[in-house]
Every structure is written in C-alpha cells, then in structure tokens.
Amino acid sequence: MTELLRRWKTEDKAAMADVCHRLYDRGYLVATSGNVSIRTDEGFLITPAMTRKDLVKPDSIVPCDSAGNTLDPSKRPSSEIAMHREVYALRDDIGAAIHAHPHYCLACSLTEIPLTEMLLPELAIYIGPVPLVPYATPGTDEMAEVLVPVLPKHNAFLLNRHGVLVLGQDLQDAYNRLEHLEHMARVAYLVSSTSGIEPLTKNELRKLTKQARTLGQHISETLLDFLE
Numbered sequence: 001m002t003e004l005l006r007r008w009k010t011e012d013k014a015a016m017a018d019v020c021h022r023l024y025d026r027g028y029l030v031a032t033s034g035n036v037s038i039r040t041d042e043g044f045l046i047t048p049a050m051t052r053k054d055l056v057k058p059d060s061i062v063p064c065d066s067a068g069n070t071l072d073p074s075k076r077p078s079s080e081i082a083m084h085r086e087v088y089a090l091r092d093d094i095g096a097a098i099h100a101h102p103h104y105c106l107a108c109s110l111t112e113i114p115l116t117e118m119l120l121p122e123l124a125i126y127i128g129p130v131p132l133v134p135y136a137t138p139g140t141d142e143m144a145e146v147l148v149p150v151l152p153k154h155n156a157f158l159l160n161r162h163g164v165l166v167l168g169q170d171l172q173d174a175y176n177r178l179e180h181l182e183h184m185a186r187v188a189y190l191v192s193s194t195s196g197i198e199p200l201t202k203n204e205l206r207k208l209t210k211q212a213r214t215l216g217q218h219i220s221e222t223l224l225d226f227l228e
C-alpha cells in the first residue's frame with residue numbers, strides 16, 4: 001500500500017467517525033443504530049457492529065471487500081452490510097451511503113406520508129422523489145432484496161417502519177441529502193393534517209432546474225427523469 005493510499009484511507013475513516021458523531025448529535029439515530037459506509041478500491045469501509053455512534057473512532061471502522069467480507073478479522077461489520085454491499089454493486093456513481101433513523105422520516109414511513117411529491121425546491125433539486133420501500137427484517141439480506149428494484153433510480157429511500165438510506169457521490173453529499181430529507185419529512189409531517197397541499201408543478205420544476213444550472217448546482221438525476 002502506498003503512503004498516499006494509506007493517508008487517504010485514514011482520512012476517510014476520520015470523516016466517517018465525524019459523520020457518526022454528527023448523526024448522533026442531530027438525533028438522526030440513537031445508541032448503536034444506523035450505519036455509514038464509503039467505497040474503496042477493494043470494496044468499502046463500514047461502521048462496526050454494536051457500537052454507539054457517538055463513540056465510533058477512526059480505528060474502529062471495518063474494511064471489507066466488494067462481496068462484504070471483512071478484511072480485518074479482528075473487527076465485526078454492521079449487521080446491515082448487505083444493504084451497503086448492494087448499493088456499491090448496483091451504483092457505480094455512488095461513493096458513500098448513510099443509514100439512519102431520523103424522527104420525522106420514521107414518522108412519515110409509519111403513517112405512510114409520501115415523500116415522492118416535489119413539495120420544496122431543495123428536495124426537488126438535491127434528491128428527487130423518495131420512494132417508500134416495503135418493510136424488511138433489519139439486519140438480514142431482506143433489506144438488500146427490497147431495495148434492489150428501486151436502487152438504480154433514486155438517491156434516498158424511506159424504509160418502512162425502520163428509517164432511511166441516503167446515497168451520495170461522497171460522504172458529505174450523502175450527509176447533505178440526509179439533512180434535506182429529514183427537513184422535508186418534518187415539513188410534510190407538520191402539514192399532513194392539512195388537505196390540499198399541492199406539489200411544485202412541472203413548469204415550476206423546469207424553471208427551477210434552469211436556475212440551478214445557471215448557479216452551477218448539482219441537479220438530482222431522478223428529478224431530470226421525472227421531468228422527461
């Protein structure tokens with residue numbers, strides 16, 4: 001391993017530990033729940049099993065190959081490893097994934113409030129439609145199986161009775177999307193008792209997309225598909 005590659009990986013592990021602490025501090029997960037991963041040349045790095053996210057350290061991150069086998073026998077990876085393995089197998093464009101249990105996303109999944117409509121510009125541009133994925137037993141291969149049909153087309157997923165999975169080009173991109181998604185879920189939940197909330201029209205979304213291009217903002221591919 002070259003010195004540069006070793007340093008790069010050390011930085012990635014530190015970034016993952018930092019995101020775990022932020023997820024915990026923001027209340028996006030509790031205790032040992034949730035997991036974070038980053039793609040590597042060999043496969044991916046993932047957070048360890050049964051570890052409080054406020055106590056994750058760079059050294060506790062687990063390196064895995066692309067099949068999800070740990071490359072460090074002294075460490076045990078998150079039980080949701082199948083979900084992360086499937087993300088990297090099916091999406092060449094994704095470099096990081098975060099699974100968390102934010103309050104309002106969870107509330108929307110339990111009450112089946114859809115996040116598929118483009119209610120706010122930030123959600124439209126940055127994430128696109130967010131599908132509700134059928135319930136699967138946490139920590140099993142079922143979690144990956146229910147995601148497979150929707151994984152290629154979306155960057156964020158509401159996991160029924162469980163939480164969310166959010167993908168990004170890199171870790172910061174995934175974390176930004178998670179913040180936008182939980183903000184959107186909170187708004188959707190607060191207005192859910194009000195009838196007649198209309199999504200942005202396709203015409204408004206096209207104007208929004210044009211403006212985002214002018215500003216050089218990254219536009220969600222799922223929004224562009226939606227507008228075709």
Ligand SMILES: [Zn+2]
Nearest residue numbers: 033034138163
């Ligand atoms: Zn979970």
